[in-house]
Amino acid sequence: MQTPKPRSGSSEVPQRTSPITPRTRTAKSGDNECNSATSATSTRTSTERSPKVIMRRSPRSPVTEKHPTRLSELETQICQLKEDAKKTREQLSSSETCKKRVQQEVEEAKKQLEDMSTKLDDSQRRLIEFSAAEEARLQELRKISQERDRTWQSELEAIQKQHTVDTAALGSAMNEIQRLKVQLEVVLKSEAAYLKQSETASTELQVLKQEMTETLATVENLKVQLRDSKKSEAEARALFDETCRQLEMSKTTIETLRSEGSTLKESFSVKASDLEESRTEVDSLEEVKNLITDKYNEEVHCGKSSEKTSGNPLETEVEQLRSALEAAEIKYQADQIQSTMQVWSAYELMERVKSDCGVKETELELALSNAKAEIAELKAKLVDKEAEHQQIADNKELSADDGEVREAQLLSELESKFMKSTNDIADLKANLMDKETELQNILEENETLKSEMSKREVENRRSSEATIAELELSKAAEQDAIIRLAYVTEESDKNSRRAARVAEQLDAAQAVTSQMEFELKRLRIQCDQWRKAAEAAASILSSSNNGGNMERTGSLDSDYNSIAGKLMSSPFSDDLNEESLKKKNNNVLRKIGGLWKKSQK
Template structure:
């Protein structure tokens, strides 16, 4: 973007220069000659601050002369343009210095890239040497491993033969031991059968006895339950009789209360009769003229009433005494029956508890007998298990022979597999080392190509700068040819800097 800016300025300033040259043709030449000494006087002032090459100074003096030939009305505008151009020239110089610094930096980076490429090539050579050493060491190690594997195979073969011999001896001893065990088991089985028969007979006798006792206990328990039920029924009947007696007693008390009421009424009547008798006697005393026959009748009636009253009193007392006696008798009878029933219930309970205890004892005895029976059954199962163990032992001996054959086959296969695995491991290691070597070679080739491209770009940048200078010098009447050279150098330096940054990025990757 920056190199395009001076071009536009150069092009914009070219047209005023042409117009000024036409104006000078129209004006008189003496004015130009008169301005010659002034331009000569000002020439050192314009030359000193620039510090450029002779061609650039010559061009600048020519441009200054042309500007001084212009009419005086445009001098102020040209001076302002000149000051602006000087400022731009300073900026361009600063940019040129920065491009020089970037160029130096690019050269340093190129040198570093060369050094890194040289180090990489040295590293590749070292890796190749190490690879050769590793390959030789690997071959020596493989030879050593083969030797060790052969020695180990020989030792394993000797150990296998010793184990086979030991196994043969162990199998012979095992057969002898099994024969002895078989003989002892036969003797033990015979003794166990004799003991077992006697134990079975005793157990069957005890079981029969326990069954009889259990049946008797069950009968006793049934009797106790029947007695308990009978006692319950008697107790319920006694409770019913007590309830009926209580109801009868309540009824008798009601009747007794009625009798008492009647007695009270009769007493009231007697009192009324006595009062009447008293009144009649009073009246009779008053009536002296009363006849003796009437008095006798009244006395007879009075005596009859007293006799009836006495009889009623006697009957009431007798009835009350009978009722009390009957109630006392019923109470005593109910108490006796209740006591008998309670005693019967208690005896039934104690008998039930005793029968339960006997039943528990019989159950425990039956359990012991069942346990003994189970033990006998287990003993018979053990005898059958012994026979199974014999069969398993024979099967184990057969499997042992098969395992011997498989072991021999395994040892033969192991030798072949070891040889194949050793050859496969050697080929894998060779392939890995060759792949690593190829990778290092490719990486070194990439580094070399990157360094070559960096150097080529740097040399191309230097050659392009000369071409740009030649092209800028061919411009006739150009006012800022040196400025063009500096801008072209800046562009190429930036391009080279970008390329070197890319190369450094590739190097880091």
């Protein structure tokens, strides 16, 4: 008989003891008990019979023993023999019962062997079916793994393409922001390094983190610069507003000074004309005085007293006119001094612009009022002089008849002088009209200057608005660049995360494939062990059928126990092992489904 080899993989499958093995063991133990009982009885009978022989032989030798002792001994021996016979009968009956039991057990063992042979056939069929199903599953799993690998490779290629597109976008954005961001050169260098070292995901993530920190620092610096630029813009606007206000104030002061200068010129010209008129009048009055003095001297020689009375008021009038002329000259000089002082003060006001505008305006108004008052006084004096001339003419008419011709001449001269004075007044009025026209021209020039200044202000405003618009455009460009940077950084982070996910999925797939390969190896080993066990069982059955009945009963227990242990260690001895394999397969399929869902996400 061939002894089956012990199976190495039997420890992995849970072993179960069959309900038949204890019977065989009990039968064996019963048989052993019967054999031991028979051996014990035989030994006892042999030992008990040996003294019987001795006792039978011993009385022959001595002659002195008596007959009653022999009878008692024989009776005791007979009793013992009866007891021994009873015991042997009992032992025989027990041995027969044991034989019957053994025969029954042998029959049961034969039945069990037949059942086991049928089970072995079923197990072989199941093994074949299971091997075919496992091979189909393995092929399906290989196909699924290959498809997964292809899909993951395509996803990796798509991610790499997206990564290249993102890096190109990063390069364009960084090129656009180079003017405003000098510190982003480090980021461009890191991006180039990132493009070169795209194979190693861990190093890329570290570089991207460093780049993100640097970009955040640069963005913060740019924000600070933007705040500083906003502050500088506000300060520039404030300065621009202040300069505009100063220009407006200077314009107003210039206009006021021009108007004041024009009024001063007019007053100066009026005063000069008045002084010239007063000088001409003084000269004419001196001539009249000389004539009157000559006439008075002639009348003195003639002895007329009437001329004395007429000469005295003329002298007084001449003296009054001289005093008036001197006062007018003094006033003219004072006015000239005042006008020069006003001109100098005007120039000083032009330099100061803001501080003395109100004071100068009040001074100019006072000067104008004084000039107007002086003009009014001069006009009043002219009117008085005309009245005095008329009085003189009337007095001359009332004077002596002898001097009528002279008086007529004097009157004609006075009339001519009066006409001259009226002509001079008309000329003065014409000069006033000319000056008014000049004032209008000056006002028009001032208006043109105002329009030019307004145009310049509009141009300055436009230029300032253009600069503000340019600044706003630059700010918008900076904001767009910052937004693009944030978008590109987010996309790079997403790509890095995708790469990490794909790497994790690849690692998980590799782990799953390694587990599947390990399980396949283990299943192959188990299949080989199952085949060996089946072959051993078949050989044992064939040898048991060819052998004798007594050898079957003797070696049945050990062979049966070995076969039962091997078969019970196999996964097909019980449905639980099949359920455990199904659970393992389901777990593997669940892992694959989870990885597939992650890859789709």
